Amino acid sequence: MGKGGGKAHTPREAKDNLKSTQMMSVIDAIGEGPIEGPVKGLQSILVNKTPLTDTDGNPVIHGVTAVWRAGEQEQTPPEGFESSGAETGLGVEVTKAKPVTRTITSANIDRLRVTFGVQSLVETTSKGDRNPASVRLLIQLQRNGNWVTEKDVTINGKTTSQFLASVILDNLPPRPFNIRMVRETADSTTDQLQNKTLWSSYTEIIDVKQCYPNTAIVGLQVDAEQFGGQQMTVNYHIRxxxxxxxxxxxxxxxxxxxxxxxxxxxxxxxxxxxxxxxxxxxxxxxxxxxxxxxxxxxxxxxxxxxxxxxxxxxxxxxxxxxxxxxxxxxxxxxxxxxxxxxxxxxxxxxxxxxxxxxxxxDRPSDVVWPYTNSDVVVDDNGVGFRYSFSALKDRHTAVEVNYTDPQNGWQTSTELVEDPEAILRYGRNLLKMDAFGCTSRGQAHRAGLWVIKTELLETQTVDFTLGSQGLRHTPGDIIEICDNDYAGTLTGGRVLSIDAATRTLTLDREVTLPETGTSAVNLINGSGKPVSVDITAHPAPDRIQVSTLPDGVETYGVWGLSLPSLRRRLFRCVSVRENTDGTFAITAVQHVPEKEAIVDNGAHFDGDQSGTVNGVTPPAVQHLTAEVTADSGEYQVLARWDTPKVVKGVSFLLRLTVAADDGSERLVSTARTTETTYRFTQLAPGNYRLTVRAVNAWGQQGDPASVSFRIAAPAAPSRIELTPGYFQITATPHLAVYDPTVQFEFWFSETRITDIRQVETTARYLGTALYWIAASINIKPGHDYYFYIRSVNTVGKSAFVEAVGRASDDVEGYLDFFKGKITESHLGKELLEKVELTEDNASRLEEFSKEWKDANDKWNAMWAVKIEQTEDGKHYVAGLGLSMEDTEEGKLSQFLVAANRIAFIDPANGNETPMFVAQGNQIFMNDVFLKRLTAPTITSGGNPPAFSLTPDGKLTAKNADISGNVNANSGTLNNVTINENCRVLGKLSANQIEG
Incomplete structure (x- = not known):
């Protein structure tokens, strides 16, 4: 108000008086009926995870009506749900100039519900007052080609948010028909009047009373106002x-x-x-x-x-x-x-x-039948019971069990079960599994522990073959195996005779009983069941006296010993298969009855203290790892960890630091997650340290775990180990500090590369691995070969490191190597195959040729001639052959000779002296001219030899004339004459000098 006076006006805001009131009506099919029903009445119905009533029956959510049917064959329709509807959402604006039209085609509908309204409805005066406004809409149906107004609706009031209303249209015209919404009020052209109208949806309604036979249902009517714009979810806790x-x-x-x-x-x-x-x-x-x-x-x-x-x-x-x-x-x-x-x-x-x-x-039960060595059919190798064992990788030492947890809002929780002793022995081998139908933490723990103990205790499988006794048990029965070979002593057999008066049994074999402890024998009674009785005396090696004689024991029945030092070996039969010869093949797995007590008593949990202050102790973080990966030139780290126990309501704090140039640590990132994995992105090269610790809802923190990792190109190998083999060299690089993220690139060259920068253009790339075996027939003994190796990881590569090596110089080993190759070839098998000659001093001459295609459609051929003779029980062979065979190494052409003596003779001019003879693992020749000779040991003739060179470099010679330089670190010289000058740079010591 100025000097000259005047009148002030404060803008007035009218109250919003338009509120949408809509009821959500839904029928949920719970499942096949009949069912028992909700566990605690309305408290067992949860809307947005909130029960409808509290434990005393007082409403928690108001305005909810629930009707349920158990799912009987004949049940009444739910009251208040006499109709069903299908809603079609539109959400389109209706303007004066553009009415909105839709076509209805459903033939079976009885009524139509139209939902419409305004985005907001308010008028602002020039003085700033915000007052109610009104808008008029017409809902029309097309009847006989003409538009007929069915509803004339005026919305009058004020609202600053969306307001929706619904009307029901009865007496619908024949289908198909058109429906449209018309705006009679002029559209607003200024911000002072906000009255945009919209057609939200229409619902096609069928009036029918459905009873839903054999289906358990729950009908809900809920006032949507109290949930605002939330999407509503409904859960049911039922039996x-x-x-x-x-x-x-x-x-x-x-x-x-x-x-x-x-x-x-x-x-x-x-x-x-x-x-x-x-x-x-x-x-x-x-x-x-x-x-x-x-x-x-x-x-x-x-x-x-x-x-x-x-x-x-x-x-x-x-x-x-x-x-x-x-x-x-x-x-x-x-x-x-x-x-x-x-x-x-x-x-x-x-x-x-x-x-x-x-x-x-899988539960403890009585033994159905014992089997001994006298029951089983032995194979061609004389073996009756054949055993196999589970692989080490199949023996898990930790299990994560997922189950439905009532204490976690019926969400999935994870129970971690571990065997600490097995982890120390075998390492941590984790299995993840779902406990189907499990809603108990104790049952989930037992399920995981049962898996661990089964895989660790019951590792053995036995296979054997029986006669008709294979029918004395079925799959699932517990049987006892009395295997003399496995036990290392006689533990079972047959009863030859029975002396009922003295309770003495004569066995089919001699047994040894310990001097201390109580021994027992298992016998089959008249009912066909095994009975254990104590042994009271051992009058002879093949006779025993028992405390009582079971009724019905017969001669030739089965017996099995139970010794104090010998544990009973129980198995559960898993299959019985009939063979073509009338026998039965049995497969059984090891059975440990003590497993039940271990599993049933293995769960021990802390009490649920989540309702008390600071009650949930955060678990320690363990097994923390960090894996570096590269993505589009940026580096990422995926952190993984777990905890010794799963505690609900616990999250994890992560702290990532990097080493600074001054030796301090600089904070890079912090994070908080409820998962046991987290990924850091956009990391720069450097030396990092990650720390993870659990924290509960009250801020208490558990024991942390830390791991260090490095984002940088790896260091070069500190040393390279070259292991010689037959026509191969194995290269194994080693780092000064082990890094599991590093592998090695291997390059190979037959000549040395003087300029290391030329490796990639000159050498041959072999591959990337932790080690490499360079194997080829072109890798010759006595020649140097060069490896160029560098470290690689996701960040980069190190410099090359050179290593030079040779193939093995073990001549005897090469001969054994060739022996294996020759005997594996088709030609070698034909030449060396022995044909049984029925008579002594018999002989046989055979010439054969063969062509064939192998499984890879490769052509093969061979020709050979062979002479065989038997004399004094010995077999002699002379033969030679040619072959062209396809092998793993490629095409192989061979010329093989089988003989005691191989010789080359040139009979020209009557000379019958052989120029080459191979006999008795030796080769004899008069004159040899070689370009290159590789020999670990060289020895001259004579006794003793006048000259020798051994693999350790020792040279022995009776006389040597050396015209070049001599370099020696030490030695002894006798009677030496120096013809020219001699220069001594070090100390000269002499016992006597004559001049």
Whole structure:
């Protein structure tokens, strides 16, 4: 207000009085019915992860109506959901000049819901007041070619945000028909009036009361206002299908009463055995159309189900069932995959025994039958029991088990299971697995520990062949192997005779019993079951006296010793196969019954203290690694680590520093993540140090782990080890400090390269590796060959380092090498093959030629002539042959001679003296003219030799005339005459000087 007076006005803002009110109505199909239903009523329905009610039943989210049906064959339609609709989103602006038209083609709809509104609705006066405004819209249908207004809607009020409204159109015209929205109010031409209109969507509604038979459903009606613009998610915590369980089974108490008669009853259960039965026999969603109830061994499932219900420690000081099954099958999958997943939840495998689908569970059980060396059929090598062992890479020492964690909002958590002693012995060999249907941390831990102990304890497989006794057990049965060869003593056989009065057994072989301890013998009673009885006396090497004689023991029955120093060897049969000769091939894997106690008692967890201040102790970080990679000229580092235990709510702090020129560390980057990997990008060359530590929600930090790495070109090899071989040289570079990120480039040359800068243009590139074997028939003994090697990594390459080496000079080794090559060739096999001559002093002359194409369609040919004779039981061969063969090294032409003596004779002028003879591993020649001779040892004739040169460089000669220079570091000279001048640069010592 100025000097002359006046009147001030403060702009007025009217309240927003337009609010959208929309109800979301949805029906969720939970799954196949019937089901037990929500675990805790409305508290088991979670909207955006928030339960509808608290533990006392008080509403947490208001304005929600829920109706559920269990999924019976005959069930009533859900109240309030008498219609179903399909919404089509539009989101287009409607203007005065451009009405919006759409065509409806659906033939079965009964009504149409049209949703429309304004982006904002407000008018600003010249004085700055913001007041309500209005806009008018017409909703029209085209009937008989004319537009008919069905709804005349005026939106009057004020809103600064989007406002939507809906109207229902009944009495729709025949399909197809057009619908349009017309704006009657003039469009705004100024910012002072904001009244843009839009057509948001239309919904095609069908009025029908559907009961959804055999489908468990939940109907929800939710006021969308309280969720604003959030996308709404709904989760349900339910007890699943009502399935068939044994009639004497109480699924809540997990108890069994009396003897089961084989009948079933409907009940809810999460016992994996009866969940599997339901999946196999249900005709609608399972395999019931292909497998009948009689085709599945329910008696085996009954025993498996009892084993699953037994209580074991849960790791928190309480107990829980050994195995439960809580899974949601939402996708169609192959039957075998689903069956395998179900079986994995209870440590069993499916087996077709010829009549029914039965199941073999890994649990302790009684021995069905013992097998000894007298039972089995030996092979051509005299071996009865054939053993094999698992590979070391298949023995895992750590397992990460993924399971559904109720304490983590039913999200996936990971349980880390480790065997520290096995890690120290074998190293850390990690396996990642999913525990199917597992919602218990203790069960997940047991699943991982079972994998580790199975792979570490049960490493042996046995194969053997039997007669009719192979039918005395089926796959899955426990058998005992009494193998004399494996035990190193006689442990089993047959009973030859029985003296019932004295309880004395005569065995088919002599046995040795220890002087101390109690020994026992396993015998087969009249029921066909093995019985163990103590041995009380050993009157003779092949006789034993027992404490009691089992009923029904027969002569020629099987016996097996149990000695104090000899552990019983138990195996679980996994297959029985009938051979064409009437025998049975048995395959069994090692069985360690103590594994059950190790696994069931192996879980120990800290209590859940997440509700107390500073209750969750952050775990230590371990196994931290940093891997450097290059991408488009920039360097990246991928860090990986893990923790000894998985704790929810824990994140990880990362700190990356680089060494500065003054020796200090400069901070490069920090990061925080909930994962166990992190990637740093755009890093410059330098020496780095990465530190990672866990931190909980209250800021407490766990023990850190650090790793140093270097982004730089690698150092050159400090030394190169050259190992000679037959026509090959192995080059192994070594760094002064080991770096796992470094490999080596190998270049090869037959001559020395004086200018190291010419290596890449002159030498031959071999490859990049940690070592290289240069092997070729062109690598000749006695010649120098040159390697040029440099270090390489993702950053760069070092300078070249030269190394010179030779192939082996072991002559005897080369002869053995050629022996192997010759005997492997087709010509060598033909020449050296012995033909059995039936009579002594018999002989045979054979000439043969052959052409053929090998598997690679390569042409081969050979010709040979061979004479064979047998005399005094000895076989003699003389022959020669030519061949052209395709080998791994390439095409090979050979001329081979098989004889005691090979000689070349020139009979000209009556000279019968051979010019060359090879006999007795020696070669004889009169005169040799060579361009080059390589010989580790050279010796002249004479006794003793007048001249010799040994591989260590020692030269011995009776007389030597040397006209050139002599360089010697030390030595002794007798009776030396110096004809000309002599110069002594060092000290001269003499006992006597005459002048």
């Amino acid at each position: 699943g299908r009502i399935i068939q369980v044994p009639s004497n089974y109480d699924p809540e108490k997990r108890t069994y009463s009396g003897i089961w008669d084989g009948s079933l009853k409907p009940a809810y259960s999460n016992n994996p055995a009866w969940c599997l039965w339901d999946m196999l026999t249900h005709p609608r969603y399972g395999m019931g159309k292909r497998l009948g109830a009689a085709d599945v061994d329910k008696w085996a499932l009954y025993a498996i189900g009892q084993y699953c219900d037994q209580t074991v420690p849960d790791g928190f000081g309480g107990t829980e069932p050994r195995m439960t099954f809580n899974a949601y099958l939402a996708q169609q999958r192959k039957a075998w995959d689903v069956l395998s997943d179900f079986c994995s939840a209870m440590r069993c495998m499916p087996v077709w025994n010829g009549q029914t689908l039965t199941f073999v569970q």
